[in-house]
Amino acid sequence: MSGRLPKYKQIQEELRYQIQQDVYQVGDLLPSENEMCAHYGITRTTARKALEELQREGYIMRRHGKGSVVVERRNSLGLLTVKGFSDVAGKAVRNIMVAKPHVASWDTSFVFTPSPTEEAGDCYRFTRIRCVEDDAVLVEVSWLDCGLVPGFDKQEFVNGSFFKTLSQCYLIEVLGSEQELQAISAQGTIADLLGIPVGSPILYIAVRYLTNKSGYYIYSKLYCNTSKYSIGNRFLSK
Amino acid sequence: MSGRLPKYKQIQEELRYQIQQDVYQVGDLLPSENEMCAHYGITRTTARKALEELQREGYIMRRHGKGSVVVERRNSLGLLTVKGFSDVAGKAVRNIMVAKPHVASWDTSFVFTPSPTEEAGDCYRFTRIRCVEDDAVLVEVSWLDCGLVPGFDKQEFVNGSFFKTLSQCYLIEVLGSEQELQAISAQGTIADLLGIPVGSPILYIAVRYLTNKSGYYIYSKLYCNTSKYSIGNRFLSK
DNA sequence: TAGTGGTCTAGACCACTGG
DNA sequence: CAGTGGTCTAGACCACTAG
Numbered sequence: 001m002s003g004r005l006p007k008y009k010q011i012q013e014e015l016r017y018q019i020q021q022d023v024y025q026v027g028d029l030l031p032s033e034n035e036m037c038a039h040y041g042i043t044r045t046t047a048r049k050a051l052e053e054l055q056r057e058g059y060i061m062r063r064h065g066k067g068s069v070v071v072e073r074r075n076s077l078g079l080l081t082v083k084g085f086s087d088v089a090g091k092a093v094r095n096i097m098v099a100k101p102h103v104a105s106w107d108t109s110f111v112f113t114p115s116p117t118e119e120a121g122d123c124y125r126f127t128r129i130r131c132v133e134d135d136a137v138l139v140e141v142s143w144l145d146c147g148l149v150p151g152f153d154k155q156e157f158v159n160g161s162f163f164k165t166l167s168q169c170y171l172i173e174v175l176g177s178e179q180e181l182q183a184i185s186a187q188g189t190i191a192d193l194l195g196i197p198v199g200s201p202i203l204y205i206a207v208r209y210l211t212n213k214s215g216y217y218i219y220s221k222l223y224c225n226t227s228k229y230s231i232g233n234r235f236l237s238k
Numbered sequence: 239m240s241g242r243l244p245k246y247k248q249i250q251e252e253l254r255y256q257i258q259q260d261v262y263q264v265g266d267l268l269p270s271e272n273e274m275c276a277h278y279g280i281t282r283t284t285a286r287k288a289l290e291e292l293q294r295e296g297y298i299m300r301r302h303g304k305g306s307v308v309v310e311r312r313n314s315l316g317l318l319t320v321k322g323f324s325d326v327a328g329k330a331v332r333n334i335m336v337a338k339p340h341v342a343s344w345d346t347s348f349v350f351t352p353s354p355t356e357e358a359g360d361c362y363r364f365t366r367i368r369c370v371e372d373d374a375v376l377v378e379v380s381w382l383d384c385g386l387v388p389g390f391d392k393q394e395f396v397n398g399s400f401f402k403t404l405s406q407c408y409l410i411e412v413l414g415s416e417q418e419l420q421a422i423s424a425q426g427t428i429a430d431l432l433g434i435p436v437g438s439p440i441l442y443i444a445v446r447y448l449t450n451k452s453g454y455y456i457y458s459k460l461y462c463n464t465s466k467y468s469i470g471n472r473f474l475s476k
Numbered sequence: 477t478a479g480t481g482g483t484c485t486a487g488a489c490c491a492c493t494g495g
Numbered sequence: 496c497a498g499t500g501g502t503c504t505a506g507a508c509c510a511c512t513a514g
Contacts, residue, residue, distance in 0.1 A: 066479095300501095305498090491500090
């Protein structure tokens, strides 16, 4: 097992949890790097790494000469982070499997063209709807090479999570993703699943996930009704 | 002058330039960390910092035990990086000022509400269109507090760049941004400026830029025609 | 001025990829 | 196996912020 997390990650997650639990509230300063060193018995390099990651995740803002300030978290869809859709702050999220994984052929009408190795064989394909408080906000169609995940159509999802299943059952880790965003008009099935009129503007996101199995990708098409929940994003430079 | 760039930044920019110039092509390996240490006379920490930044920018992909691989750059809008819209790989980008900076009142119909300090006074407002090869793809309406940039309506843009002007004339640095994305239908003026039929689905992005002047922000509304150029994005974890 | 984060050095051990 | 990147230590000097 690769098992144990690096120290900086453990500390990062502990701090993130404390922010989520309001131990540190918006505007508060996190402990300084030196205080963290003393508290955890680590060096500044490790403390900094944890804090830099938290900044990248949008939980804090670091200011030279001042410290690490907890920043306001927006009430919008978890977005585009690598692992996809997860937390809409404080709201109940539900997933509905519309079409269970089944063998299909590759869809070619797509921004990302499958690699030749992939296109030669079949793929598994499945469709889910993501709801926030009973509003269907996202239709997600995903597919991946059959060779990558043998028996995937008979495999139960671990905790209902696709990525957890990949990691725990197939040792596949997602290293990153590429996305293309477009505004389009909702058509038949999609409009239907989202419960909106045909022709409504929706956000279409084509995603290609990079995995640790080189040459193999995971593809998703997301159709998102942004009328109630917009897609939030935060970037911090420096 | 704060002037000189840190070593890691210099190296990062040198490598990025070499990738852009095809000195290193897609699929190529960059020099290893140890090779870079020897070549530049630095330590691994510094070399790593440069490479991590390049990875974050989406130029390379780092693989444990293998090296730093140059990855394919997408042919889509420069996107959502902090400094906004810049390079559409290899295409001519042109900006048209539709409405020069002028004094206006705050727009309240907005995802981000101005802070009380801001709302008390007036603001400067201006509108630009961004074209890629003669296609208008983006309408951008920006505004910011009058107190932040005195005389902004009489100020020529440095190199036509809003951010350069802020930095060089007003010592304002952009530290990051928050964005909300939505798919909407194009209405009158916007449809007109983009040269598309009313009702066409477009991408609407509300942006709030964080600056080094605390309490002051810069706001933008982007209306983007994604039918020809989609918005590209890349995330790499770990 | 004291304390903070930003940069950097010079090491070390480990886990992973490839031949 | 040799070489790579991932993590970590124990220092250092500097620029920035705030009282």
